Amino acid sequence: MKQVIFFAILFASIMVYASPTIKKDDDKANIEGHIFDAKIKTPVEYVSIGIKGTSIGTVSDINGNFIMRGLKPGKYVLVFTCVGYQKIEKEVLVSKENTEHVHIEMQEAKKLIDEIVVSANRVETSRKEAPIIVNVLSDKTFQQSNAQDVSQALPFQSGVRVEYNCQNCGFPQVRINGMEGPYSQILIDSRAIMSSLGGVYGLEQIPVNMIDRIEVVKGGASALFGSNAIAGTINIITKEPVNPSYSISTDLSSIGMKSYAQNFNSNAVVISKEGKAGASFYQTFRKRNPFDYDNDGFSEIGKLDVFSFGTKSFFKINNKNKITLEYHTTKETRRGGDMFEFQPHLSNICEMTDHKIHSGGLSYDYISLDAKNHYSVYASGQYIDRDSYYGSNQDPKYIK
Secondary structure (H helix, E strand, C coil), X not given: CHHHHHHHXXXXXXXXXXXXXXXXXXXXXXXXXXXXXXXXXXXXXCCEEEECCCCCEEECCCCCEEEEEEECCEEEEEEEECCCEXXXXXXXXXXXXXXXXXXXXXXXXXXXXXXXXXXXXXXXXXXXXXXXXXXXXXXXXXXXXXXXXXXXHHHHCCXXXXXXXXXXXXXXXXXXXXXXXXXXXXXXXXXXXXXXXXXXXXXHHCEHHHEEEEEEEECCCHHHHCCXXXXXXXXXXECCCCCCEEEEEEEEEEECCCEEEEEEEEEEEEECCCCCEEEEEEEEEEEECCECCCXXXXXXXXXXXXXXXXXXXXXXXXXXXXXXXXXXXXXXEEEXXXXXXXXXXXXXXXXXXXXXXXXXXXXXXXXXXXCCCEEEEXXXXXXXXXXXXXXXXXXXXXXX
């Protein structure tokens, strides 16, 4: 019995002596911070934060907050990167059992070479790293040229020409590198929902107040965007709802002091308080009277009436999942010829088209936990109801 007690005491003493000292997590340090836009003072989400020289990193949430836990005390260099903002490096010294607070203000990237484009390979890519040349028309170009629609904005891009092929109805078509309109693919948010016919008539049906930028790829890109992209691709990137705002504008222009055109535009952006949902809206009214240059009674520029409305909304399930819904509708009536005060079949020459277009899309985006992979699933479509009238000499046997 004494031997049993002796060995039990000896075994317990060995266990106590051999047991390792448990280190508490309190010895570790933390870094937390807030990231804001330096100009408008709003939180910046999805900013990648990494520790230079290591694989440790995180991403800011919808409120611009981030936190790094369990760091060893010492000196670190934090690297902040985000699309559209300048890269920032900040040195931080953290001590034992302490949380270091960091306040970062991101500056907007001004260099054109650092723009992000999606038309090169269907994913967001730095313009200087894109495998092909992508030319960008921005909102600044629209304002300087006073462009009201895509047809008025595209001529300010080299290698791209917009020509009016019909003296009566005056429909425009875009030529890239000299090739006719049906050989160019028009995309909306990288989706080929416009047919070749819609690409001919559709240039004046897309107002610039719904557009964030236009990316133009000249040359064959059919491997990425379909068989219509032989001459090139015009990718229309619509505006994202970012900051709450609204605007109303109108203008009146004269054509040869004989005819007038008026445009009325309105835009609005609504964002929820938490920033998890938002929507942008646009509305456009356009009216253009016919223009007769040589006073022969026949129009050189046809009559045009356009109404457009659209919305783009999003809902963030969390920091990694987002659902986006888009809807655009356009009603356009254009007419050329003579005797505009009469019905089309009572005029000597009349060419008239009446379009009702509905298009939309639904997409789901997922960003991986390390923010290195982005997955997107989408469905989109377009419906065009088109009536046309072509007749002369008051012939009831018109072509429709």
